[in-house]
Amino acid sequence: MSDKAAKKKQYILDTARGVFAKKGFKNVTMKDIVDACDISRGGLYIYFESTEDIFAELMKNEAEEMDDVFSGSINEESSAGDILALFLKEQKKELLSEKESLLVATYEYAFSNMNNSDRTELFKERLNAFVKVVRKLIEKGSESGELYCEDPEGAARNILNVIEGLKIRSVTTGITESDIDRELLYIMSGLIAD
Amino acid sequence: MSDKAAKKKQYILDTARGVFAKKGFKNVTMKDIVDACDISRGGLYIYFESTEDIFAELMKNEAEEMDDVFSGSINEESSAGDILALFLKEQKKELLSEKESLLVATYEYAFSNMNNSDRTELFKERLNAFVKVVRKLIEKGSESGELYCEDPEGAARNILNVIEGLKIRSVTTGITESDIDRELLYIMSGLIAD
Amino acid sequence: MSDKAAKKKQYILDTARGVFAKKGFKNVTMKDIVDACDISRGGLYIYFESTEDIFAELMKNEAEEMDDVFSGSINEESSAGDILALFLKEQKKELLSEKESLLVATYEYAFSNMNNSDRTELFKERLNAFVKVVRKLIEKGSESGELYCEDPEGAARNILNVIEGLKIRSVTTGITESDIDRELLYIMSGLIAD
Amino acid sequence: MSDKAAKKKQYILDTARGVFAKKGFKNVTMKDIVDACDISRGGLYIYFESTEDIFAELMKNEAEEMDDVFSGSINEESSAGDILALFLKEQKKELLSEKESLLVATYEYAFSNMNNSDRTELFKERLNAFVKVVRKLIEKGSESGELYCEDPEGAARNILNVIEGLKIRSVTTGITESDIDRELLYIMSGLIAD
């Protein structure tokens, strides 16, 4: 039955994902999840004890998927430029809400109960993983002559800061594709080998 | 009485600011404000009909103050570099939570009920005002030879994106002064005249 | 309005008393009180935050009333025997459930969350007040020659222990008037002056 | 299997005893028992349908054990005084919580759903059994000249009332060994042959 239970847990997570994508984090109640999953109040509590619990699990899953995607492709033949382009394209998708995104929910989750060191740790890991991926890409690009960069770590951090800023802008003011392209072009222009 | 009323309204706003700075936006209830202001439940509703209402007013005030500070100094004799330094120092303060900041509350406010065009407009104005200030500073610096920049608008946007990213990092993962300095140095290094 | 509030609080206490008398302590929920008082859920919470809160207040009131009754009569002309008789008659009433009694509720209250020192203190005071009253009566009776007792404190404690025991019996096994009379007679027989 | 079933039932009872001793009666849920016994929810319902059911069985067992202990020893050579001393010592142990006691649980059980005649009957039997034992001891003591008593039945009832009162005090106000000794001395002093 543990197998069945795991399936149900996954079903709840999948369904909850849609709820969080639509309503953010703070506006989601256990009742919302219950309604969306069409299960009983008590039934949900068997698997999760709070919306935070659910969301934390969701984030872990997302992080793993992200990891799988990139750590797979990064050591293969494709050029650094191609992968970086893929990475930025993924980010663009999220920024343009072209896919069901946990963007807002993730921020809200981060803000609620900020003094939770587990949570802080979760975000640190996430960030570091990202930085590492981007830095490697830049290094690889430098070696192959596609890119030129004297401080790959700094550049990687800079790219992620900008992306973070754009994400916030996509939520607070809205953002268009050309906005994004302009910003990305700006940061990339410093990396292009002359 | 309108004078008295205005004073009371301002008193409520000032007091509420502290509450939002401490608890963010979503966690603040009308009751919290009532308690902090030591007025009656009904009394508060005479002036504001919701926490959103209060916070929106608060943000407008903040924007105006910011405007006053910089649009005043920007046309005067002080060098662009000095003002930019002042601006970045202010941002650092906020990032390091050295002053009572509405950072988190502002984000939470942005996230709650996102499809409110008034709110979006508010944030757009805020961003544009910022960009304008920074762009002017860069232009002024270029003219005086302090800085070198071919795309002041792009640079200004880039700076604000990075700052936004750092703000988010300060909330999600925590951030140290040297983290901030490193990122600021990185973006400034592209602007320094050789 | 504080006057009105006080009245309402008293109304709630009076009504709650009936509920506790009927259902004991642990079986009473805030909803029971709300229903009995015909007020809103939230309305009750304005005055009391839990059934414990309500019951504690109720007990204090009871203790004060008891105090008023006896501390008034004890220093007056009536003979010790008369007052003792009155006291025992009151106890009999309670034992026979002839009046709406908080007996069971009081015990249940005592048992729930026993490690509460406030509560323990409350019961100690209650007991000591009782002992003091009965001891004084016995002393007075000894002086007037109505009673004979070498250890008034011990006798008082013994009487109260027996009464406590009878109370428990009234709850656990039921008890008849003649049962009570027999036990009281037994303990009194040792006090009657030959 | 009936043998195996009986063993399991006994195992549940033994385990449940500890739970009741620790948490009283009303605070114990079927889930508590399930957790303590490390069996399944449904499994418990095969043997018992409620906590009341379990506790009732437990009390019967206790009563039988008590009976075995004393009805065994009472007809043997040991002196009445010795046995009475043993009896009182047992009571003291319980009063001082020196052994895992069902004291509180028993009272709570008695109070919940009082109008249950089965339960009343259970307590009556318990009391009568006790009275009978103590009365016999007193009679035996009288015959042997150890004690002096004109009304053994009354004296026995008195002793049990006092013990009941002390039990309640041990719960409501706390009680020390010297408190107990004093009360027991008081009631015994009337029985000691001059």
Place this chain on the structure above:
DNA sequence: AATGAATGAGCCTTCATTCAT
């Protein structure tokens, strides 16, 4: 017999909001 997931009723508690004074 035994399991443990699932249900749903029921209680607790907090708030936004109203309204008589």
Place this chain on the structure above:
DNA sequence: TATGAATGAAGGCTCATTCAT
């Protein structure tokens, strides 16, 4: 204007009890 008592909806959580396996 100002008060604060009152309301009732909403969400959180826990259990007794059932039932398919």
